[in-house]
Amino acid sequence: MPELPEVETIRLGLQKYLVGHTIENIEVRLPRIVIGDVKDIVGATITGVRRFGKGLVIDLDTDYLIAIHIKMTGQLIYKNQELRVRNQEVKIIRDMHSFLPNKWTHVIFTLDRGATLYYNDFRQFGWIKIVKSEKLKAQSFFKDLGPEFLKDLSLKKFTDIVKKSTVAIKPLIMDQKKIAGLGNIYANDGLNLAMIDSRRKASSLTQEEIEDLFQALETVLKKGIIYGGASELSFVNVLGGEGKYQEHFLVYGRKGKPCFNCGGIIEKIKLGGRGTYFCPKCQK
DNA sequence: GGCTTTGTTTTATA
DNA sequence: GTATAAAACAAAGC
Numbered sequence: 468m469p470e471l472p473e474v475e476t477i478r479l480g481l482q483k484y485l486v487g488h489t490i491e492n493i494e495v496r497l498p499r500i501v502i503g504d505v506k507d508i509v510g511a512t513i514t515g516v517r518r519f520g521k522g523l524v525i526d527l528d529t530d531y532l533i534a535i536h537i538k539m540t541g542q543l544i545y546k547n548q549e550l551r552v553r554n555q556e557v558k559i560i561r562d563m564h565s566f567l568p569n570k571w572t573h574v575i576f577t578l579d580r581g582a583t584l585y586y587n588d589f590r591q592f593g594w595i596k597i598v599k600s601e602k603l604k605a606q607s608f609f610k611d612l613g614p615e616f617l618k619d620l621s622l623k624k625f626t627d628i629v630k631k632s633t634v635a636i637k638p639l640i641m642d643q644k645k646i647a648g649l650g651n652i653y654a655n656d657g658l659n660l661a662m663i664d665s666r667r668k669a670s671s672l673t674q675e676e677i678e679d680l681f682q683a684l685e686t687v688l689k690k691g692i693i694y695g696g697a698s699e700l701s702f703v704n705v706l707g708g709e710g711k712y713q714e715h716f717l718v719y720g721r722k723g724k725p726c727f728n729c730g731g732i733i734e735k736i737k738l739g740g741r742g743t744y745f746c747p748k749c750q751k
Numbered sequence: 752g753g754c755t756t757t758g759t760t761t762t763a764t765a
Numbered sequence: 766g767t768a769t770a771a772a773a774c775a776a777a778g779c
Contacts (some may be wrong), residue, residue: 468757499775521758538775539757590776592758608759634769643759651757700756740771741757 469537471616471648472691472712473702474521477543480705481516481525484545488513488578490527497573500588503597507531520612520647524603534596535586536608540701541593547582589701608643615647616688625681629669636672637665638739640684649684652697655744656717657684662728664750665743666736690715718744 469477489512493505511527518524523543525533537543544567567585568575574586574595586595596606603609613628614620628646632639640646641654649657658665661683663676672680696702696710699720703709713720717727721744722735731748 470758536759538759540776588776590757592775632768638770641758742755 468539468650468652468700469541469696469702470521470650470653470691471518471688472653472694473696473710474518474523474537475692476696476704476710477537478516478518478523480545481523481543484547484582484705485513485525485578485584486515488580488582490576491579492577494575494577495573496568496575497591500573500586500591500593501595501597505597507597508533519609520615520643521650522608522612526600530599530601531597532600532603534598534603534606534609536594537588538590538592538594540588540590542585542587542701542703542707543705544585544587544703544707545582545705546585547580611644612647613643613645616649616685620646622678622681626674626677629672629677629680632669634669635665635738636663636667636669636680637743638741639669640680641739641741648688651741652699652712652716652719653684653687653691655719656687659718659726659728659744659746659750660687662749662751665738665745687717718746720744 490508490510493509495501495505508527508531511529511531513525514528515526516523517526521536523535546567569587571587571589572585573588576584578584598606614624637654637658640649657680661680663680691697691712694710694712694715695704697712698709699713718733721733724733726733726746726749729746729749731746733744733746736743
């Protein structure tokens with residue numbers, strides 16, 4: 468699912484292709500997705516793209532910005548006349564990506580120089596907010612976001628968070644208010660790599676285990692970014708191409724298969740209301 | 752038609 | 766107020 472590495476993959480693409488483009492028009496096909504007034508940003512030029520946890524921010528040369536959360540199934544796809552040949556070379560993973568706009572296209576940003584940015588979302592969970600830049604940190608989601616891996620989460624901070632919580636370790640590290648960026652894939656895989664039982668009470672982890680987990684989570688997140696994210700459900704990059712991390716899952720989605728670490732058979736349980744994959748043999 | 756999927760978001764509880 | 770838990774929400778595939 469779109470987690471830190473997937474959203475970072477999108478950010479890198481948007482940063483590369485969108486900066487310098489002017490927004491000429493915005494067509495909103497599903498009003499529920501868009502919060503704020505699109506008229507406020509027509510004519511603005513894109514200056515940069517930032518990421519906060521799983522959230523994206525498109526900065527403009529005006530007082531406004533565009534904040535986007537793609538939740539489970541959102542896609543941001545960039546098309547450009549000049550890139551047409553290149554786009555065709557990108558492997559298409561679902562029919563829904565073949566033609567744009569399609570029935571899951573809810574917002575269409577028409578940019579200058581023949582470019583278009585499509586927002587697709589077949590479950591329609593995502594949102595696009597148009598807000599004054601200074602109000603970003605007052606928005607829900609951004610307001611309560613915790614520190615994040617590979618950015619502003621130090622081992623010390625991580626240790627403090629883990630030690631003072633009585634919640635099971637997996638739901639804890641997936642709590643965006645505590646730590647931003649981890650979702651079900653990377654939380655499961657990181658716990659397997661660190662050989663820690665997802666059900667353990669956070670405060671029961673030793674200092675050594677906390678350090679192992681910190682390292683393991685950074686490792687799987689970096690790996691996710693290197694592979695361009697995991698195209699498990701509907702994730703694609705901004706050119707509509709798929710990521711490769713799903714070919715490297717350690718435990719996520721691998722119920723009944725052998726653990727790469729010890730050969731134990733991976734089990735699936737429900738923890739904190741979410742599917743949890745783990746190896747009962749080596750995750751202690 | 753019920754169950755499952757996820758990332759918030761809201762509501763309830765301690 | 767804080768921490769936690771559980772339910773709700775969205776749509777679609779099986």
